[in-house]
Structure formats: C-alpha cells, structure tokens
Amino acid sequence: MMQRALLLACAGLAVATVNEEAKVGGACYHNEQCRMKPVANARMKAMMMRKASHIDECTKKHECPPPKRAQGRHNCVDGKVSFEGEVYDCQGVDLMSYISQADLGSPVNGNDIWGWTDPETGHEIAIVCLGDGTSFVDVTDAENPTVLGYLRGTHYPASVAWRDAKVYKNHAYIGSEVADHGLQVFDMTTLRQYYGRTGVNVPNLSNTAFYDEFGSSHNIVINEATGMLYAVGTRTFRGGPHIVDIREPANPRFVAGWDTDGYTHDAECVVYHGPDSRYSGKELCFNYNEDSLTIVDVSDKENIFMVSRTEYNNNFYCHQGWLTEDHSMLIMDDELDETYASTDANKKTRSLVWDVKNLARPVHQYDYISSEYSVDHNMYIKDNIAYQSNYCAGLRIIDARDLGNATAELAFFDVAPYCDTTTTRGVTFQGTWSNYPYFKSGNIVLNSIERGLFVLRVQDGVLNNLRLRAGPKKL
Numbered sequence: 153m154m155q156r157a158l159l160l161a162c163a164g165l166a167v168a169t170v171n172e173e174a175k176v177g178g179a180c181y182h183n184e185q186c187r188m189k190p191v192a193n194a195r196m197k198a199m200m201m202r203k204a205s206h207i208d209e210c211t212k213k214h215e216c217p218p219p220k221r222a223q224g225r226h227n228c229v230d231g232k233v234s235f236e237g238e239v240y241d242c243q244g245v246d247l248m249s250y251i252s253q254a255d256l257g258s259p260v261n262g263n264d265i266w267g268w269t270d271p272e273t274g275h276e277i278a279i280v281c282l283g284d285g286t287s288f289v290d291v292t293d294a295e296n297p298t299v300l301g302y303l304r305g306t307h308y309p310a311s312v313a314w315r316d317a318k319v320y321k322n323h324a325y326i327g328s329e330v331a332d333h334g335l336q337v338f339d340m341t342t343l344r345q346y347y348g349r350t351g352v353n354v355p356n357l358s359n360t361a362f363y364d365e366f367g368s369s370h371n372i373v374i375n376e377a378t379g380m381l382y383a384v385g386t387r388t389f390r391g392g393p394h395i396v397d398i399r400e401p402a403n404p405r406f407v408a409g410w411d412t413d414g415y416t417h418d419a420e421c422v423v424y425h426g427p428d429s430r431y432s433g434k435e436l437c438f439n440y441n442e443d444s445l446t447i448v449d450v451s452d453k454e455n456i457f458m459v460s461r462t463e464y465n466n467n468f469y470c471h472q473g474w475l476t477e478d479h480s481m482l483i484m485d486d487e488l489d490e491t492y493a494s495t496d497a498n499k500k501t502r503s504l505v506w507d508v509k510n511l512a513r514p515v516h517q518y519d520y521i522s523s524e525y526s527v528d529h530n531m532y533i534k535d536n537i538a539y540q541s542n543y544c545a546g547l548r549i550i551d552a553r554d555l556g557n558a559t560a561e562l563a564f565f566d567v568a569p570y571c572d573t574t575t576t577r578g579v580t581f582q583g584t585w586s587n588y589p590y591f592k593s594g595n596i597v598l599n600s601i602e603r604g605l606f607v608l609r610v611q612d613g614v615l616n617n618l619r620l621r622a623g624p625k626k627l
Contacts, residue, residue, distance in 0.1 A: 178364065178365045178406070179365060179405070179406040180365040180366065180388060180394070180406045180409070181365075183408075183409065185389055185390075185409060185411045186365075186388045186389055186394070186406075186409055187388065194391055194414065194415040194442065195415075195442045195443070195469055196370070196385065196391075196415060196417065196442065199469060199487070199488070200313075200329075202491075202581075203313055203581050204313070206580065206581050206582075207261070207313070210582075216602060217568075217570045217582070217602040217603065219252045219253065219254060219259070219603065219604070220235070220236050220238075220250065220252060220603060220604075221236060221252065222249070222250060222251050222252060222255055223235050223236075223247065223249060223250040224248075224249055224295050224296070225246065225247065225248055225249065225295045226246070226247040227246045227247075227611075228242035228243065228244065228245055228246050228247070228565070228611065231243055233246075233247050233565075235250075238569045238570075239569055240546075240565065240566055240567065240569050241546075241564075241565075241566040241569070242564065242565045242566065243563050243564050243565075244549075244562065244563035244564075244610060244611050244613075244614035245547065245549070245563050245564065245565040245596075245608050245609065245610055245611065245614075246608065246609050246610075246611055247565070247606065247607075247608060248291075248294035248295050248595060248607040248608060248609050249291075249294060249295055249296065249297050249606075249607045250603070250604065250605065250606050250607070251289065251297060251299065251604050251605045252603065252604045253282060253603070253604040255299060255352075255354075255604070256280055256282065256287035256289065256299055256302070256354075256604055256605060257282070257285065257287045257299065257301075257302030257354040258282050258283070258284050258285055258287075258302065260282050260283035260284055260311050261282070261283050261311075261313060261601050261602065262280065262281065262282050262283075262585060262599045262600060262601055262602075262603075262604060262605075263281050263282070263283070263313060263314060263315050263316075263585045263586070263599065263601065264281040264314075264315060264316045264317060264530070264585060264586045264599065265278060265279065265280050265281060265317075265585070265586050265587065265588050265597055265598065265599035265605075266278075266279045266281075266317045266318055266319060266324075266588050267279060267319075267588040267590060267591055267597060268319045268322070268324065268340050269591065269592065270340070270341070270344070271322070272341075273344070273347070274292070275290055275292045275344075275347060276290070276291050276292050276591045276592075276593060276595065277289065277290055277291070277300070277340065277343060278291050278297075278588065278597040278605060278607075279317045279319070279324055280597075280599055280604075280605050281315035281316060281317055281326070281599065282315065283311035283312055283313065283315070284304065284305050284308050284309050284310065284311040284312075285302055285303055285304040285305045285308060285315075286302070286303045286305075286315065286317060286324070286326055286336075286338075287299060287301075287302050287303075287354070287605075288300045288301050288302075288303070288340075288343055288357070289597075289605060290343075290346075290347060291591075291595060291597060291607050292593075294593070294595045294607045294609065297605075297607060298346075298347075298348070298349060299354050300343045300346040300347070300349065300355070301343065301346055301354060301355040301356065301357040302354045302355070302356055302357060303326070303336065303338055303356075303357040303358070303359070304356065305328055305330055305333060305336075306328075306330070306332075306333050306334055306336060306359075306362070307330050307331070307332065307333060310330045310331075311330075312328055312329045312330045313329070314328065314329035314370060315327070315328040315329075315330075316328070316369070316370070316371045316372045317372065318372045318373065318374040318381075319340065319374070320374050320376055320379065320381070320398050320401060321379075321398075321401045322339065322340045322341050322401070323337055323338065323339055323340060323360065323398075323401040323402065324336075324337070324338045324340055325337055325372050325374065325381060325398065325404075326338065326372070327368075327369035327370075327371070327372045327383055328368065328369070329368045329369070329370060329385075330368060331367060331368055332367040332368070333367060333368050333369070334362055334363055334364040334366065334367060335362065335363035335364075335366070335369070335372070335381075335383065335396070335404065336359050336362060337359060337360050337361035337362060337363065337401070337402060337404060338357065338359060338360050339360040339401075339402065342357075342360070360402055361402040361403065361404065363396060363404040365388075365394070365396070365406045366383055366386040366387065366388050366394050367386070367387055368385075368386065368387060369383040369384065369385055369386045369394075370384055370385025370386075370417060370418075371383075371384050371385060371417070371418045371419070372384075373393075373418070373419045373420065373421055373437070374398070374421075375421040375422060375423070375435060377422070377423045377435075378421075378423065378435055379397065379398055379399035380395060380396070380397060380398070380407070380421070380435070380450075381395070381396040381397075381398045381404065382394070382395055382396075382419055382421055382437060382450075383396065384416040384417065384418060384419055384439075385415065385416065385417060388409060389409035389410060389411040390411040390414050390415065391411075391414060391415030391416060392409060392410045392411040392412070392413065392414060392415065392416050393409060393410050393416055393419065393437060393439070393448075393450070394406075394409045395407040395408045395409055395410075395450070395453060407453050408453040408454065408456065410448060410450070410456045412458060413439070413441050413444070413446045413448075413458065413461060414441065415441060415442055416439045416440070416441050416446075417440050417441065417442055417469075417470070417471060417472070418439075418440045418471065418472040418473075419437045419438060419439045419440060420437070420438045420473070420474060420475060421435065421436065421437040421438075421450065422435070422436060422438075422475065422479065423435055423436075424436045424479055424511075425478075425479055426475075426478060426479025426480050426508070426509070426511075427478075427479075427480050427509045428508075428509060428510060428511045428512075430511070431449065431459070431511055434449055434451045435449070435450050435451045436448065436449055436450065436451075436459070436511070437450050438473065438475065438482065438508075440470045440471055440472050440473055440484065441461075441470060442469060442470055443463055443467055443469075443470055444461050444462055444463045444464075444467075444470060445460075445461075445462050445464070445470065445473070445482075445484065445506065445514055446458065446460070446461045446462075447459040447460045447461075447508075447511050447514065459511050459512060460511060460512050460513065460514060462513075462514045462516070464504065464516040465516070466486070466489050466493075466498075466502075467486065467489075468486055468487075468488035468489045468491070468492050469486055469487045469488040469489075470484065470486055471484075471485050471486060471487035471528075471529070472484070472485055472487075472529070472530055472531065473485065473504075473506075473531070474531055474532055474533045474538070475508075475533070476533060476536065476552055476553070477533065477535075477536060479508070480507070480508065480509050481505065481506060481507060481508060481509075481517075481552075482505075482506045482508055483503050483504070483505055483506070483520075483531060483533070483538055483552060483555070484503070484504040484506060485502075485503060485504070485528035485529065485531060485540075486502065486504065486528075487527060487528065487529065488527075489502055490502065490525070490526070490527050490528075490579045491527065491579055496576050499525050499576045499579050500521050500522050500523065500524060500525055500526075501521070501522035501524055501525075501526050501527070501528045501542050501545060501548075502519050502520070502521055502522075502528070503519065503520040503521075503522075503528065503531075503538075503540070503550075503555065504516055504519055505517050505518050505519065505520060505555050505556075518555075518556060520550070520555035520556070520560060522542070522545065522548065522561070523561075524542070524544075524545040524548075524573040524574075524578060525544075525573050525574065525575060525576050525577070525578040525579050526542045526543055526544045526545035526571075526573045526578045526579065526583075527542065527543045527544070527579055527580070527581065528540060528542045528543070529541050529542060529543055529584070529585060529586065530585065530586035530587070532587070532588070532589055532590070533552050534589050534590055535618070535619070536551070536552050536553050537549060537550070537551060537552060537562070537589075537618055538550045538551075538552040539587050539589040539596065541583075541584040541585060541586045541587045541598065542583070542584070543568070543571075543580070543581060543582060543583040543584060543585075544566075544568045544571030544572075544573050544578040544579075544580060544582055544583040545564070545566060545568075545571075545573045545578065545583070546564060546565050546566035546567045546568060546583060546584055546598075547564060547565045547566075547567070547584060547587055547596065547598055547608060548561060548564045549561070549562050549563040549564060549610065549618075550562060562614065562617065562618060563610055563611075563614050563618075565598075565606070565608050566583075567583060567584050567598060567600045567603065567606050568582055568583035568584070568600070568602070568603075570582070571583055581601075582601060582602060583600065583601065583602075584598055584599065584600050584601070584606075585599050585600070585601050586598070586599055587599070594609060594610065594615060595607055595608070595609050596608045596609065596610070
C-alpha cells in the first residue's frame with residue numbers, strides 16, 4: 153500500500169487509502185454493509201496504478217503536451233483545424249472555442265465534465281472537473297466563453313486524476329478520489345451574479361452543502377426522475393452503490409447501499425420503459441462492475457436485488473456504457489481491451505453492443521470496431537447518436553442504431569494531435585476524458601486531460617444529417 157501511495161504521489165495524485173470508511177457516528181456508519189471496505193481484488197487498483205505511471209513517465213521524459221493559449225472559433229476545413237503550430241484532425245465538427253486549464257482556474261490535468269442549463273435565463277454552463285477542483289464556464293456564447301468561478305476540492309490543493317459531477321434541480325454534486333473528499337453540493341443558481349463578468353482573476357466559490365457519509369468516490373450517478381444519487385467506487389458497501397436521497401437538494405440524506413456484486417465503476421440508473429414488461433416503471437441501475445454488466449432493481453431501497461450479472465469475451469475492464477433511448481440496447485466500453493489485446497489488429501477501439509430486451513439475459517450481440525488505434529472512455533447517447541470520448545482519438549460521433557455498418561461514424565474532432573492513432577502508439581491514456589452533448593444549442597463541451605475545455609459544434613449540414621438519422625430505425 154505504501155509503495156502504491158508513493159507512486160501515485162509522485163504522479164501528483166492524492167488518492168484514498170483502503171482504510172477510509174464511513175463517517176463515525178453517521179447514519180451510514182451504523183449500517184454494517186456500509187462500513188465494509190472495497191473488494192480486495194478490485195481491478196481499479198491496477199487501473200489507477202497504470203494511469204498514474206503513465207503521467208509520471210510523461211513528466212519524467214518531459215513529453216507531456218504543453219498548454220495552449222485560449223482560442224476562438226476555427227472551422228473544420230478539408231479535415232483540419234490549425235492553431236499555435238498544431239493540426240487537429242476533424243470531420244464535420246468545428247471548434248467554437250478553447251480554454252486552457254490555467255484559465256479555467258487551476259493548471260492541473262482535467263478529467264470529467266457535465267453541464268447545466270439555467271431554467272430562467274437559458275444560459276448553458278459547462279461543469280469542468282480538474283485535479284483539485286471544479287470550474288464553471290458560461291458557454292452560452294460558444295465563441296466567447298466566460299469562466300464564472302472555481303470551486304476548490306475539499307482538500308485543496310490535493311490533486312487527483314478522478315473527479316466527477318452531476319446535476320439535479322439546479323445543484324451540482326461533486327465527488328473525487330481524493331481521500332476523505334466527501335460529496336460537495338453547489339447551488340448553480342448562485343452563478344447568475346457572475347454572468348457577463350470580465351477580468352482574468354477567477355472567483356473562488358464555496359460549497360452550498362456537504363455530505364460526509366463517504367470519503368472518496370469514483371463516479372456520481374443521479375437518476376433525475378427519482379431524486380436518488382448513487383455514489384459508486386466509494387470505500388463503503390465494498391465499492392458498490394451508496395444511495396443518497398437528494399430530493400431536498402441542499403439536504404442530502406443517506407438511504408441505503410448495495411454490496412452483493414462488489415465494486416461498481418460506473419452506472420446508469422433509470423426508470424425503466426423498455427420492452428421487458430416485468431420491469432416497466434421500476435428503477436433499475438445498469439452497473440459496469442469491472443468484469444460484468446450487472447443490472448440491479450433498486451426500486452425498493454430496503455430490498456435491492458440483482459436482475460442479472462453477465463460477463464463477456466475479452467473482458468479486461470468493464471468501464472462505462474449507455475442505454476439507447478428505448479432501453480432495448482446499450483453500448484459499453486472496456487477500457488483495457490485495446491491495451492491488452494494480443495495482436496495489433498485488435499488494438500483498435502472496440503465498442504460492445506448489447507441486446508437488453510430480456511433484462512434477465514442480456515446478450516453481447518456484436519462489436520463495433522473503430523478505424524483508430526485508441527482506448528475508449530466515456531460515452532453518452534442523445535437522439536440515438538452516440539458521442540464517444542476516446543482518449544487519443546478525440547470525440548467520435550456515431551449512429552448508435554447502425555454500429556454494424558462501416559459508415560456508422562458520422563463526424564469527429566481529435567483534441568490530441570500529439571497522439572498518432574494510425575498506429576498502436578495511440579493506445580494510451582492521453583486526450584479526451586469525457587464530453588457533454590445535451591445542450592439545447594447543439595454545442596458540445598469536451599474535457600481534454602492535458603489541454604482543458606474544448607467547445608465544439610457539429611456543422612449544420614452534418615447536424616441535419618444526424619437529425620434525419622435519429623428516426624425510428626432499430627439496431
């Protein structure tokens with residue numbers, strides 16, 4: 153444990169220890185399962201070591217990509233966008249603007265990203281997660297974004313490669329792998345006072361509320377339809393979902409947890425409306441549990457039960473996935489299959505397409521193989537179009553209903569020109585971590601690990617094609 157902590161510290165990461173537990177005396181603490189530590193053989197430990205080692209090696213060799221100055225709009229012309237001596241490959245996606253991490257509020261690596269739309273003013277706000285805190289950026293004028301403020305992590309300046317944020321009822325909920333970080337709650341409406349601000353000094357923001365029934369967490373999952381938050385990868389419930397009631401947004405309360413299948417890396421929790429009528433109207437979580445797709449019925453928090461647990465071939469790290477809008481299929485990524493593939497031919501990005509019409513027996517139907525050598529990471533589906541953040545390969549936009557077709561990829565923007573995804577050298581943990589494609593404007597915000605915030609927009613002609621393709625065609 154000490155050796156691991158030292159390596160992560162050398163890489164500039166402050167992570168939770170295995171001794172971290174629920175708050176003594178808290179509601180969760182009195183639940184025996186809540187106090188149980190993560191599964192001893194959880195694959196996440198090796199994953200964290202690998203990523204930390206990569207950052208450490210990059211720093212020692214002075215090969216980490218240098219920061220760039222903020223940019224305005226650059227259109228994708230002839231498959232290229234160029235600025236400051238670098239060429240960004242693209243197809244059908246324009247760069248609206250770019251902001252470096254230093255300008256976001258802290259010169260440390262980025263990770264996750266989410267968004268919020270002000271229900272009163274229509275302002276679109278990017279929630280940009282960095283190693284030691286969270287930056288809030290007004291991207292309503294996508295060509296001239298404004299950094300509104302910076303919310304430091306609870307143990308600032310401790311920095312870590314993993315931070316996550318989601319939104320419910322105008323409040324952001326932020327967790328981190330920093331030891332004893334807890335859950336920050338921030339009222340997004342307080343940002344209105346900063347709309348239109350000028351100046352280079354980024355205001356420091358403060359928590360609205362704080363939840364301390366767990367310390368570190370890996371991801372924050374929210375079901376907006378029920379007002380339930382699921383913190384996964386905590387040091388409670390063996391790393392399984394730790395459930396918090398956030399229906400009173402500034403007063404989060406512990407509800408329950410589930411530890412039967414051990415560590416959950418990420419999840420999507422929904423009120424189910426798919427074809428399996430046995431579960432219509434039930435609250436289900438589709439958990440990505442390192443070595444399996446695990447579907448759990450969480451409708452009754454006092455009687456949570458597993459619907460199914462399904463492993464798959466070439467299973468190295470079941471990372472994340474997303475349901476199609478009719479809940480009949482889902483697309484999943486395995487974060488380490490490209491790295492550990494036995495042949496170069498198998499090191500191109502693989503997306504796993506699942507038939508989940510029968511929730512008790514999900515079927516890994518087939519794989520979509522990209523043209524690029526790259527590791528896949530976070531992905532979201534909007535209007536039957538999948539928006540994938542694939543590290544070195546950047547943002548890849550694909551038809552989620554037609555992945556068996558070679559023309560499934562519709563557009564892309566590569567934010568990591570220092571990666572060569574035409575060779576296996578592209579199979580590394582650089583580039584984009586995640587994206588948020590849900591703004592009504594159509595603008596997409598993307599977080600680059602090394603560079604910062606990219607605001608992107610699909611070109612009108614391509615966008616019209618996406619809308620045409622977003623009809624009722626089935627997978």
